[in-house]
Amino acid sequence: MVNKHLTVKITEGLNFRALVKILRISREQQCSMIFQKSNGEKANAKSLLEMLSLCSIVGTTLQVTIDGHNAHNTLMMIEEVFENGAGI
Numbered sequence: 001m002v003n004k005h006l007t008v009k010i011t012e013g014l015n016f017r018a019l020v021k022i023l024r025i026s027r028e029q030q031c032s033m034i035f036q037k038s039n040g041e042k043a044n045a046k047s048l049l050e051m052l053s054l055c056s057i058v059g060t061t062l063q064v065t066i067d068g069h070n071a072h073n074t075l076m077m078i079e080e081v082f083e084n085g086a087g088i
Helices: 018-031 049-052 071-087
Strands: 003-008 032-036 042-044 059-065
Touching: 003 071, 018 032, 018 049, 018 071, 042 049, 059 071
Parallel strands: none
Antiparallel strands: 003 059, 032 042, 032 059
């Protein structure tokens, strides 16, 4: 299990396309991911509606908790999405 605070740096924030990318990473890597805002709101990465409800605009910091056999590699992929949208 790994935990890390990540800040959204994509100009558009975590929009629907970026969230779909996170969902795909979660499924492909067979990891569970929970995102949490500083106010305590949580969202499971496998639920687009929960993730959208976090309203993660540019500058938003979320704590991500990743659990699974490939958690460190998964974290690197998620960091890429937060940094530049992973090509989106």
